[in-house]
Amino acid sequence: MPLLWIFVIVLVFGAVGYVMGRQRALASAGGDSRILHSLPNYYGTNVSIFTIVPALLVLSIWLILQPMIIERQVTSMISETAIEEAGSRSLVMSDVRRVAEGLDVAVQQGALSEDEARSIRTEFTNVRTRLGAVGVALGGEVTADVLRAAQRYRALNATGNVMMTAVVLILAALGLAYAYVRTHQEFRARNTVERAVLAILILASTIAIMTTVGIVFSMLFETFNFFELYPWQDFFFGLEWRPSFEGGSELGLIPLLWGTLYVSFIALLVAVPIGLFAAIYMAEYAGPKVRSIAKPLIEILAGIPTIVYGLFALITVGPMLRDYFAEPLGLGSSSSSVMTAGIVMGIMLIPFVSSLSDDIINAVPQSLRDGSYGLGATQSETVKQVILPAALPGIVGAVLLAASRAIGETMIVVLGAGAAAKLDLNPFEAMTTVTVKIVGQLTGDTDFSSPEALVAFALGLTLFVITLGLNVLALYIVRKYREQYE
Amino acid sequence: MTDATAEPRRVKSSLLATDDRTKRRNRAEARFRAYGMAAVIVGIMALILLLTSILSNGLSSFRQTFITFPVELVAERLDPAGNRDPAEMARVTTFGYAPLLGQAFVDHVAELGIETDLGPREMAAMISEEAPAQLRAMVLANPEIVGETVTLELLASGRIDGYFKGRVTMDSAERDRNVSPGQLMLAEAMVDAGAIETRFNWNFITAPDASGQRPEAAGLGVAILGSFYMMIVVLVLALPIGVAASIYLEEFAPKNRVTDLIEVNISNLAAVPSIVFGILGLAIFINFAGLPQSAPIVGGLVLTLMTLPTIIIATRASLRAVPPSIRSAALGLGASKMQSVFHHVLPLAAPGILTGTIIGLAQALGETAPLLLIGMVAFVREYPSAPPEGFFDPASALPVQVYNWTQRSDPAFVERASGAIIVLLVFLIFMNAVAVMLRRRFERRW
Numbered sequence: 055m056p057l058l059w060i061f062v063i064v065l066v067f068g069a070v071g072y073v074m075g076r077q078r079a080l081a082s083a084g085g086d087s088r089i090l091h092s093l094p095n096y097y098g099t100n101v102s103i104f105t106i107v108p109a110l111l112v113l114s115i116w117l118i119l120q121p122m123i124i125e126r127q128v129t130s131m132i133s134e135t136a137i138e139e140a141g142s143r144s145l146v147m148s149d150v151r152r153v154a155e156g157l158d159v160a161v162q163q164g165a166l167s168e169d170e171a172r173s174i175r176t177e178f179t180n181v182r183t184r185l186g187a188v189g190v191a192l193g194g195e196v197t198a199d200v201l202r203a204a205q206r207y208r209a210l211n212a213t214g215n216v217m218m219t220a221v222v223l224i225l226a227a228l229g230l231a232y233a234y235v236r237t238h239q240e241f242r243a244r245n246t247v248e249r250a251v252l253a254i255l256i257l258a259s260t261i262a263i264m265t266t267v268g269i270v271f272s273m274l275f276e277t278f279n280f281f282e283l284y285p286w287q288d289f290f291f292g293l294e295w296r297p298s299f300e301g302g303s304e305l306g307l308i309p310l311l312w313g314t315l316y317v318s319f320i321a322l323l324v325a326v327p328i329g330l331f332a333a334i335y336m337a338e339y340a341g342p343k344v345r346s347i348a349k350p351l352i353e354i355l356a357g358i359p360t361i362v363y364g365l366f367a368l369i370t371v372g373p374m375l376r377d378y379f380a381e382p383l384g385l386g387s388s389s390s391s392v393m394t395a396g397i398v399m400g401i402m403l404i405p406f407v408s409s410l411s412d413d414i415i416n417a418v419p420q421s422l423r424d425g426s427y428g429l430g431a432t433q434s435e436t437v438k439q440v441i442l443p444a445a446l447p448g449i450v451g452a453v454l455l456a457a458s459r460a461i462g463e464t465m466i467v468v469l470g471a472g473a474a475a476k477l478d479l480n481p482f483e484a485m486t487t488v489t490v491k492i493v494g495q496l497t498g499d500t501d502f503s504s505p506e507a508l509v510a511f512a513l514g515l516t517l518f519v520i521t522l523g524l525n526v527l528a529l530y531i532v533r534k535y536r537e538q539y540e
Numbered sequence: 541m542t543d544a545t546a547e548p549r550r551v552k553s554s555l556l557a558t559d560d561r562t563k564r565r566n567r568a569e570a571r572f573r574a575y576g577m578a579a580v581i582v583g584i585m586a587l588i589l590l591l592t593s594i595l596s597n598g599l600s601s602f603r604q605t606f607i608t609f610p611v612e613l614v615a616e617r618l619d620p621a622g623n624r625d626p627a628e629m630a631r632v633t634t635f636g637y638a639p640l641l642g643q644a645f646v647d648h649v650a651e652l653g654i655e656t657d658l659g660p661r662e663m664a665a666m667i668s669e670e671a672p673a674q675l676r677a678m679v680l681a682n683p684e685i686v687g688e689t690v691t692l693e694l695l696a697s698g699r700i701d702g703y704f705k706g707r708v709t710m711d712s713a714e715r716d717r718n719v720s721p722g723q724l725m726l727a728e729a730m731v732d733a734g735a736i737e738t739r740f741n742w743n744f745i746t747a748p749d750a751s752g753q754r755p756e757a758a759g760l761g762v763a764i765l766g767s768f769y770m771m772i773v774v775l776v777l778a779l780p781i782g783v784a785a786s787i788y789l790e791e792f793a794p795k796n797r798v799t800d801l802i803e804v805n806i807s808n809l810a811a812v813p814s815i816v817f818g819i820l821g822l823a824i825f826i827n828f829a830g831l832p833q834s835a836p837i838v839g840g841l842v843l844t845l846m847t848l849p850t851i852i853i854a855t856r857a858s859l860r861a862v863p864p865s866i867r868s869a870a871l872g873l874g875a876s877k878m879q880s881v882f883h884h885v886l887p888l889a890a891p892g893i894l895t896g897t898i899i900g901l902a903q904a905l906g907e908t909a910p911l912l913l914i915g916m917v918a919f920v921r922e923y924p925s926a927p928p929e930g931f932f933d934p935a936s937a938l939p940v941q942v943y944n945w946t947q948r949s950d951p952a953f954v955e956r957a958s959g960a961i962i963v964l965l966v967f968l969i970f971m972n973a974v975a976v977m978l979r980r981r982f983e984r985r986w
Contacts, residue, residue, distance in 0.1 A: 248878040252792060258784035259793070262806045262852070265845050269816060272823030328579045335576025352583045355590075357972060359906025361939040362594065362961050368946055369954055370593040401586045408583070432565055434572035455811065462813020464909035465939075469946060489815050489909070496822060496913050514819040518812065525811045 060113065060219055064226045068106040071230045075101030075237050083239040092244035100243040103250050104233035109226035116218045124210045131203045146200065153196055153204035154211075156185040172205060273518065276502075276511035283505040289512060295475035295486075297495070297506045305509045307516065309475040313485035317395045317471055318460035320481065324400025326453055329407025334437055336408070337415040349412075356405035360465040367398040367470030380482035388472065393481040395470035399463055403456045410455065414448030415441060447535035454528035458521040464489040488513050594965070598958025604741035604756060605701040607667060607730070608693045609648035611641060613679065615687040624683040637672035637679075638664070641694070649726065652733045656726045666723050668695035670750060670757035696736065698755045698952040700727050704738045707951065744959060748921045749936065749944070755952035758945070760960055762920050766836050766935030767905060769924065773840025773931065774847055774904050779897050781844075782851030783886075789852075790859045791881050810849035817846050818910030826914060833915030834934035836924065842910045847900040854896020858889040891982035898975040902968050908939040916940045938964045 076098035083089040090097070125147065132146055160166040165184065166174070174184075175198070196204075237243070281289070284305060292306020332352060336345050372389035375397075380386045418441050426436040442449070472484025473494065495510040502508065558566070617640060621628045642664030649656065649663060656663070671694040679686060695701075699719035702708035704727075713721045730736040747759025785806075793799040821842035825831045831838050862885045870880035911917075916937050924933035936944070938960060945957040 244876065248876060251878060252788075255784045255788035255792065258781045259788045259802055261781055261785065262802055262809055262848065265809060265820070265848070266805050268824055269812070269820045272820055272828075273816075276823060328582050331576045331579030332583050335573070335580050339573055339576055340580075348580050348584065351587060352580070355583065355587055357902070357968065358590070359908070359939055359964065359968070361906065361908040361942050362590070362965070364908075365942060365946060365957055365961060366590050366593055369597060369958070370589070401583075401590070404583050404586070432569045434569045435565070437572070458811060458813075462815065464813070464815045465943070468909075469943070489813070492815055492819070493909065493912050496819070497915075497917055502827065511819060511823070514816055518816050521811065521813055522808060525808055529807075 057117075060222055061110075063223065064106055064109045064113075067109075067223075067226045067230055068102040071101035071105040071233065072098035074230075074234055075099075078234060078237045079239065079241075079243070082237070090239050091242050092247075096243040096247050097237050097241070099247050100241075101230060101233040101237065103247065104229040105226050106229075107250070108229050109222050112225055113218070113222045116221070120211075120214045120218065124207060124214065127210060128203050128207045131206060132199050146203075149196075149200050150203045150207055153185070153200055154207045157204060157208060160185060172209070175201070269518065273511050273515040276508055277515050280505055280508035280512045283508065289509070293477065295491070297509070303506055305505065307488075307513070309477050310486060310488045310491055310513070311516075312477050313392065313471065313475065314461055314467075314487040314489070316392050316481070316485060317399065317467060317487055318457055320392060320396025321399035321403055321460045322453065322457060324397055325403035325407050325456060328400075329404045329456075330411055330449065332404065333408040333411035333415060334441075337412050338433060338437055338441070352405050352408060354405075355401065356409070358402075360402065360463060361469075363398050363402050364465040364469035367394050367466055371398050372470060375482070383482075385480055385482040386484075388482070388484045390470055390472040390484045391482045392471060392485050395467045396481070398470055399460055399466050402463070402466065403459060406456050406459060407452055410452035411445070411449050414445045414452065417448070418444045447531050451528040451532040454524050454531070458524035458528070461524070462489065462517060462521050464493060468493055488517050492517070594958050594961050597955060598960075598962045600705040600707075601744055601955045601959025601962075602741060603705070603738050604744065605696040605704050605736060605738045606693045607645070607696050607736050608691065609645055609735060610689050610691045611644040611675070612689040613686050614640060618679060619683070619686050624686065626680050626683050629683060629686075630680060632676070634672040634676055637676050641667055641671055641675065648735065649730070652730070652735060654726065654729045654733060656722065656729075658720075658722045658726060662720065662723060663726065666697055666700050666727065668697050668754060668756050670695055670754045695756045696727070698950060700724070700736075701738075701756050702952055703727060704731075705955070707955065744956075745963065748923065749919060749941065750921075751919075752948045752950060752953075755948075755950050755956060758953070758956055760938065760941060760963060762923055763936040763938045763941035763960070764963070765924060765930075766839070766916070766920075767938045769836035769927065769931055769935065770840040770843060770937060771901055771905060772927070773837060774843045774901060775897070777840070777844040778847045778851055778900065779893075782848050782897070782900075783855055783893060785848075786852050786855035786859060787881060787886070790856050791885070792877070806849050806852055809845075810853065813909075814846060814907055815909040815913070817842050818913030820845070821910060821914045832932055832934070834918045834920065834936075835932050836935050836937075837931040838914050839911050839916055839937060840931070842914060843904040843907060846907065846910070847904045850900035850903060851893075851897055854899070855889070855893045858892025858896070859885060861892065862888045888984070891978055895975045895979050898971050898978070902971040902975075905967060905971070906939055906964065908937075908943055911937050911940045912943065917944055919944075938967075 076094050079090055079097035080087060080094055087094050128150060129147060132150075157166065157171045161168055161171050289305055290307055292304055293308050294304040294306045295309050297303040297305060332348075336349055340348065368390070372391070372394040375391065375394055376387065376389045379393075380388070380391065422440050422444060423436055426440045427433075431439065467487045468490050471487060471490065473486050473490060474484050475486045475491070476483060478485065492510045492513050495507055495513075615622065617636060618632055619629050620632070642660060645667060646660045646663050674694065675692065697719070699708050699713070699716065700723065703713075703719075703724050708716070708719060708724070710721050710724060713719045713724055727736055743757070744759050745764070746761045747757065748762045749759065750757035789799060789802065793802075821838055825838045825841055826833055866884050866888065867880050870884045871877070875883065916935070917940055918934060918936075920934050920936050922933070924930040924935045942957045942960045942964070945953040945960065
């Protein structure tokens, strides 16, 4: 039975349970809902929950476990020689799955009867042409082993599905019956329902943790695979980045890290002064009118997607820098350069720095300003000698957050910084960053057993650790050195 | 009196004339103020420069050059069997249609009485390579028109189009082997004769992508649909999960290590680089769970995980803004804690939650990097089918389409990429405007 139908039937059971539960509760109270412990709807919901939740839970666990178990049983049927011929166990298994799917399609279209699909043998039929006739293209000839494994795979899947349908539906019916029998005027339906809702809420809030765990584990796992193929010393301390898919690549992190830090440094050089001064001006000098126009305008910059900045770097800033600075100065002739990416990224970070600093400056109490003015200081002296020192931890935190943004930024550097991994000081030279290489190594057809693809996971982990470190440091600084004004 | 005039004062100071030190301090003050103003102006100028650059490059992509001329659909060529059976006619490939169009075009130029020294081949090259395919689709959809003479409005080639948009000039045509000045002059003459026209091009928004040699036919249809599907997935998953998580953390969670951990986690997730989410999607959803590459469902799942922190932070803020008196009143009337939250607090916080959700969606709509890793860069010409199957079909996404076009060599794609950005920005402006409007209309100050 198709999955969707099982799902729908369980839901229908639930709806029926709702009506039944509600009615039974009312009946047990003689139609007077005031005698019930909970509102009548809670009794209905209670029955629904008991019907639906266990059934769907079992359904989803079954859906995860069944392929694993079947896979294990089927793999044991394949001989070692077949695995060696194909290269790896997973390749054979994907062949098996493909043949099994092909048989399914053939049966559906009527090209093969169910019996035939179960009993055909490579000795008597050319399976490849028969499946090709129904539109399932197979890469190579089907060996006897693979065909038998595929037939077994189909058989196991079929019995598994029948069992799953039966178990799930029986469970739903049992749940319904159990909750229905328990429904009584003194039954505390609301408490059960609320406990179930609370469980859902808790489950939702753990998704954040599961995401983090997922990120860390997915990257750790592949990074370990990478370090088995490529020595970690060469990765962390290598000065050369020269991947080649024929093997013998040099995958050194240093040039990428250098490019990343160089671009981020220039970006901060642009963003921090402009952002900070803009924040000071807006908090201390600008009248409400100017502020109400300028502040949203600058914050628009924060809402623009990074691909837009990337295109801006590619078609406007890059050629401009090349024509007016790099070529006249004899520093290079490439339109994608560290400078291009850095400046555009700096523009992107201006609103980030300015709105964070603005909040922090506004949090400095007015009494400090008044005290400073009272001693005869000018406005700028107040800002420089009183407000900035008071706001310093917050501003440092903001700059660190901006730095972590800059290091993790992808699209601007992909389109603006270039792809050549170099250790160079010339800012008008094209260089590359960690994020560019992650994109480069993982887009297109990749073979996940080669170090050239796996290195992207190690790069990703490095990136994750660096940005996480910066964020934690920023939080720590803000918390530790924050002045408390009371 | 004499004393005062005779003895010079130690500190010269006057209320009327400022002394040097004060002048210096005032100058410093003015300078500081000017720096601040300059910073604000630089920021705004950057915004203006960014937008003008995109608009000036991209607006022209909404207009396209079309050539109109009559074409005789010769029956012997298009339907050799003569039975008007679409299945048999499908054997005639676009190569069968191209000479027909070329000949009709040459004839039409002669009919208009335009003098040109171009050969028929060069003249036919002015029509887009996409045109035969369009004609073929038209004929196969409606075999009855074979044998008739129909007047067609067909795309001009990318270079001819570029000439009318100022991208191609006579000088550049000299050096370009894809176009010659003669073709441009012919095009000019045909404009005067009314056979060539540049007008608004809906196909840019609705058509699928086209190959690298046919920038004139490339459109955003698949990308917009793909982005739309992903936004549906994000909305359906991120909103309930985000709201549920926020309600728990804000209203029910006891203050202990576990909830602390969750909170730190959420704020850290908000700062994780987007590309890391792409790696997560690739490793978990594609390699582990075996979901198809380039599918909106995978993109939607990755973007959901990315937008969750945004939605949770916004939802918690708006839950916190509902005053405790509301909760106390509900509890006082006998509601349970759960009832007070779901019946009273949540409805009051709804506008804030919606605003946060829309802003989160807008962020997700513009996100590119994670989608590159899960294979959304693939060249997709087929529209994904209707949901729910469509969620598993390959599709593109708006920002990824922009990236895709920047990677192509023909300069006409720069115009297309900028045009796609304009479409993207229009969507973003619309979403943000809705968010601002919601906030203005429903926000309550307690």
